[in-house]
Amino acid sequence: MHETARVRPPTVQEFVLIELRKALGTGELKPGQPIRQEVIAERLGVSRLPLREALKILEGEGRVIHQPHRGYHVPELSAAELHDIFWIRGILETQAARLAAERLTDADIEQIVVARSVAATASTQGDAQAMTTANREFHFAVFDGCRVDRLVNIIRNLWNATDAYRWVYYESKGNRERVAQEHREIVDALQRRDADRLVSALDAHRTHAVESLSAFIGTADI
Amino acid sequence: MHETARVRPPTVQEFVLIELRKALGTGELKPGQPIRQEVIAERLGVSRLPLREALKILEGEGRVIHQPHRGYHVPELSAAELHDIFWIRGILETQAARLAAERLTDADIEQIVVARSVAATASTQGDAQAMTTANREFHFAVFDGCRVDRLVNIIRNLWNATDAYRWVYYESKGNRERVAQEHREIVDALQRRDADRLVSALDAHRTHAVESLSAFIGTADI
DNA sequence: ATCGACCAGATTGGATCCATTATCCAGTTC
DNA sequence: GAACTGGATAATGGATCCAATCTGGTCGAT
Known part of the structure; x- marks a missing residue:
């Protein structure tokens, strides 16, 4: 009934895995909430x-x-774990960004520019789901530039760990605008291949996110 | 038939998982080798x-x-992936070590001293399986000192990724002796709480390991 | 009234069976 | 002779059924 016009039918596991990831990202599956296998399977x-x-x-x-x-x-x-995650992200993303600033081709940067504008469009339209996706793609287009897949995957896992809370951040219009501005700064730093500016732009980006999220977690009664 | 006097019977999955990890660590399951479900299940x-x-x-x-x-x-x-793994380990283990040097209690360090001598004993006896286990416990007793579980787990995953090759390193008596010496250096740095020396001891340790392993991978015909 | 044992319903864990897909090889065609 | 097609074989993927375990509530005893 949905799109489901899959060229090559994936296995059911893969389909389920994709749906579960989606549910974890959108907050449909909330932290702490038990997962009733029968319910999900039937759904x-x-x-x-x-x-x-x-x-x-x-x-x-x-x-x-x-x-x-x-x-x-x-x-x-916990707030402590959230800080740990962003701290580790900082360590690894800094390394990835420095390599990326060296290694990205001009064509790659063009791609990143496109990804940024996609994210910006989703942002102004206020579509949280589209925005989180586009935002992810923008950032990982940058990280991929380091050409160290394993590093990028570790960073991705760290992002995933806070996925369940990410929507919180994007609900605020102020945050969305700040994100858009910070993305422009990141693109600009890349175009000048200024690794230091890139790193500090990413630092600022994370700092803002962790502040908002830990404020939320501190007061949350999920 | 083995010990199996389990206080609380774990699930079969957990038993299988433990056995698989063991097999991956000992090289019983070799890189590239297909895993025939029926065969393993029956075994x-x-x-x-x-x-x-x-x-x-x-x-x-x-x-x-x-x-x-x-x-x-x-x-x-590949040799490239091996280098990536050790490079990322370097980044993360350095952070973990610096925190550990601050945060480890004297009692923790006592534990580490014990773990080192266990590893040393296994080493002189040439029991590869016991040595890899003891070696891991020694190092992670150090890393645990940073008190950031998520960081330690990422490091653990990176160690796991090269587990299938680890036995290669310990087969050489020369390597075993060098490891023992480097462990003493690590313990000494910890007891003096000299973070810089600790970090460089760990750096040297990794450098030696990656040299041996990439030499092996370069010539391997697995 | 509180605590514990015990029973019923619900949920997960595991085994078996069947469907689906990939691999390999023989046969055919160009 | 090489390449493609078709079918037999072996492996994996998925559904159903049953067993084991947990949860919540009721009853009884102190």
């Missing part, structure tokens, strides 16, 4: 088995927690 | 299902690769 129109296997992958990635005979749930982040 | 005396779920966790951790309808296999590392 997706699949049996429990491929769901269980998809959940196992997410468990390996740390995106869900499993307790034997009790089930899966989405991990909740 | 462990379980059905395919818990095996499949355990493999999914390892897939999420990146320790096995899955291709739909073709199966799982252990990833092979």
Whole structure:
């Protein structure tokens, strides 16, 4: 009934995995909330088995927690863990950005410019889902420039860990505008290939995000 | 038939997962080698299902690769990937070590001293399996001192990624002796709480390991 | 009234069976 | 002789069923 015109039919697991990631990103699956296998499986129109296997992958990635005979749930982040994540991100993203500033081709930078404007459009339209996606693609287009896949994947996992809270940040119009401005700064630094400016732009970007999010987590009663 | 006097019977998945990790660490499951589910399941005396779920966790951790309808296999590392891993380890372990040098209690350091001598004993006895385990415990006793679980887990995953090759390093008596000497240096730096010396000791340690391993990978015909 | 044992419903864990897909090889065609 | 097609075989993917475990509530005893 949906689009589902898949050229090559993926396995059901893959389909379920994609849906679960989506649900984790949109906040449909909220931190702390237990995951009832039967419910999800029925909602997706699949049996429990491929769901269980998809959940196992997410468990390996740390995106869900499993307790034997009790089930899966989405991990909740403390303010301390949130700070840890952003601290580690800072360490790794700095390295990735410095390499990227050297290694990105002009064509890559063109791509990044496009990704930025896509994100900006989504932002002004206030579509949270589209914006988080576009925002991710923009940033990872930059990180990919470091050409160290394993590093980029670690950074991606760190982003994933806070995915469940990300929508909070984008709900505020002020934050959205600030993000747009910071993205312009990042693109500008890249175009001049000024690694130091790029790094400090990214630092500022993270700092603002962590401030908003920890304020939310501090007061949240999820 | 083995010990199996488990106080609380774990689930079969957990048992299988432990066995698979062991097999990945000892080189019983070699890089590039396909994993035949039926074979492994029968060898462990379980059905395919818990095996499949355990493999999914390892897939999420990146320790096995899955291709739909073709199966799982252990990833092979190129020399470039090996360098990437050790480079990222360097970045993160340096941070962890600096924090640990501040935060470890005297009691923690006592524990580390014990862990070092356990590793040294295993080393002189030439028991590769015991040595890799003891070595890991020694190093992670140090890293744990940083008190940032997520950072330690990322480092652990990076170690895991080269687990399949680790035995190579310990096969040489010369390497074992060098490791023992470097461990003494690490402990000494910790006892003086000299972060700089600790960091450079760890750097040297990694440099030696990556040299041996990339020499092996370069000539390997696995 | 509180605490514990115990029972029923719900949920997850595991085994078996069948469907689907990939691989390999023989046969055919150009 | 090389390349393609078709089918047999073996492996993986998925569904269903049953067993084991947890949860919540009721009953009884202190």
